[in-house]
Amino acid sequence: MRMVDLIEKKRDGHQLSKEEITYIVTNYTNDNIPDYQISALLMAIFYQDMTDEEITDLTLAIAHSGDVIDLSSLDGIKVDKHSTGGVGDTTTLILAPLVASVGATVAKMSGRGLGYTGGTLDKLEAIPGFRIELSDEEFIRTVNESKVAVIGQSGNLAPADKKLYALRDVTATVNSIPLIASSIMSKKIAAGADAIVLDVTTGDGAFMKNIEDARRLAKTMTRIGKLAGRQTVAVISDMSEPLGEAIGNSLEVVEAIETLQGNGPEDLVEMCYALGSQMVVLAEKAASIEEAREMLKEALESGRALAKFKEMIQNQGGDSTIVDEPARLLTARYIYELPAKTTGVVTKIVANELGIAAMMLGAGRKTKEDSIDHAVGLRLNKKIGDKVETGESLLTIYSNEEDISPVIDLLYKNIEIGDTAEQPILIHDIITE
Numbered sequence: 411m412r413m414v415d416l417i418e419k420k421r422d423g424h425q426l427s428k429e430e431i432t433y434i435v436t437n438y439t440n441d442n443i444p445d446y447q448i449s450a451l452l453m454a455i456f457y458q459d460m461t462d463e464e465i466t467d468l469t470l471a472i473a474h475s476g477d478v479i480d481l482s483s484l485d486g487i488k489v490d491k492h493s494t495g496g497v498g499d500t501t502t503l504i505l506a507p508l509v510a511s512v513g514a515t516v517a518k519m520s521g522r523g524l525g526y527t528g529g530t531l532d533k534l535e536a537i538p539g540f541r542i543e544l545s546d547e548e549f550i551r552t553v554n555e556s557k558v559a560v561i562g563q564s565g566n567l568a569p570a571d572k573k574l575y576a577l578r579d580v581t582a583t584v585n586s587i588p589l590i591a592s593s594i595m596s597k598k599i600a601a602g603a604d605a606i607v608l609d610v611t612t613g614d615g616a617f618m619k620n621i622e623d624a625r626r627l628a629k630t631m632t633r634i635g636k637l638a639g640r641q642t643v644a645v646i647s648d649m650s651e652p653l654g655e656a657i658g659n660s661l662e663v664v665e666a667i668e669t670l671q672g673n674g675p676e677d678l679v680e681m682c683y684a685l686g687s688q689m690v691v692l693a694e695k696a697a698s699i700e701e702a703r704e705m706l707k708e709a710l711e712s713g714r715a716l717a718k719f720k721e722m723i724q725n726q727g728g729d730s731t732i733v734d735e736p737a738r739l740l741t742a743r744y745i746y747e748l749p750a751k752t753t754g755v756v757t758k759i760v761a762n763e764l765g766i767a768a769m770m771l772g773a774g775r776k777t778k779e780d781s782i783d784h785a786v787g788l789r790l791n792k793k794i795g796d797k798v799e800t801g802e803s804l805l806t807i808y809s810n811e812e813d814i815s816p817v818i819d820l821l822y823k824n825i826e827i828g829d830t831a832e833q834p835i836l837i838h839d840i841i842t843e
Contacts, residue, residue: 414724420458421450443661455586488602488603489605492605505685510558514690531560534660534728537660537739539727541728570575587623642843658789664737744810763823771814785810786808
């Protein structure tokens with residue numbers, strides 16, 4: 411095969427065969443195809459799209475480009491959850507112990523964040539002593555004993571995806587549904603889960619800005635899951651304003667603890683019930699979504715889910731006493747309030763701009779080499795639809811810098827107050843095969 415012929419084939423809108431896709435992924439992973447040829451192919455895919463069969467073949471080729479984790483020694487159906495990203499997405503910290511507390515097996519491999527705030531691993535590392543790296547033996551034993559562990563991804567998990575994503579990032583081909591779907595699903599398949607629940611976000615703070623693109627991505631990924639032998643469900647959720655109230659690593663850990671204590675923000679709790687119910691049903695621990703929801707509600711209200719989170723922290727070397735004293739994690743030097751300039755109702759909160767404000771404080775990474783400040787971030791005191799009086803705090807800013815005037819300017823530009831507003835619909839759709 412010649413790479414130039416394959417580029418020409420896709421450029422002209424023809425379907426690549428499984429053998430051709432495998433050839434491309436294998437040889438690019440092994441440095442036998444130069445970046446400039448893969449860049450040309452990515453742009454051809456961006457404009458010509460791919461069929462479901464092509465996307466599935468690409469996903470499986472990427473998944474098998476490195477280690478494929480064997481979780482067969484773990485008891486039960488292994489269920490995983492993945493979000494396409496957003497602002498204030500604390501759900502994994504809550505869902506892992508919550509779902510495990512009703513008997514489902516949650517053996518989760520997560521990544522770090524590049525963008526507004528840290529990823530799940532960065533948030534967990536805000537807990538003193540928490541280890542995101544466990545040996546294979548420790549991981550298997552921990553999950554079999556307590557049903558839950560959240561660790562970092564293997565360095566050789568889907569290496570083709572790492573190379574392709576780095577190239578997409580600098581060739582303006584990130585926003586391609588076939589490439590997004592294959593990137594996400596290849597890592598989930600390689601990580602060994604039997605069943606996958608996808609949180610596909612849409613709105614200002616999400617990758618998919620409109621519901622039509624989000625729905626197509628959700629349908630594409632559920633089809634890939636089915637063709638790859640994985641039970642897959644996608645929940646399309648709203649990210650036009652941040653989920654919950656906290657944006658920032660330690661702040662989100664505190665919010666997760668408060669939620670597991672039964673005091674979480676209404677939208678975050680509902681999102682966890684929506685995603686968690688799907689996970690419990692796929693794990694075959696409940697016969698219906700309604701039954702699963704009741705099980706999760708009882709686990710939350712009884713304290714079993716909180717106890718499971720404490721157990722998870724202990725198992726992974728962390729200081730579990732922070733569950734009893736979460737305020738110890740709030741260590742920012744400066745705390746500022748952002749007062750409302752007028753009386754009315756909050757009509758708009760531009761989620762991605764608040765995420766950028768948090769990143770400016772140090773809560774996220776602009777590049778992979780950046781370090782994260784776990785202590786900093788934002789806590790919303792008002793959400794869309796809430797009434798506010800002049801001088802009342804819209805949000806609280808946690809900073810380790812004294813001068814944050816650029817952050818304050820950005821926040822004021824992206825929180826609007828008017829006469830009336832309706833709260834956004836949280837769950838837009840649920841996609842199954």
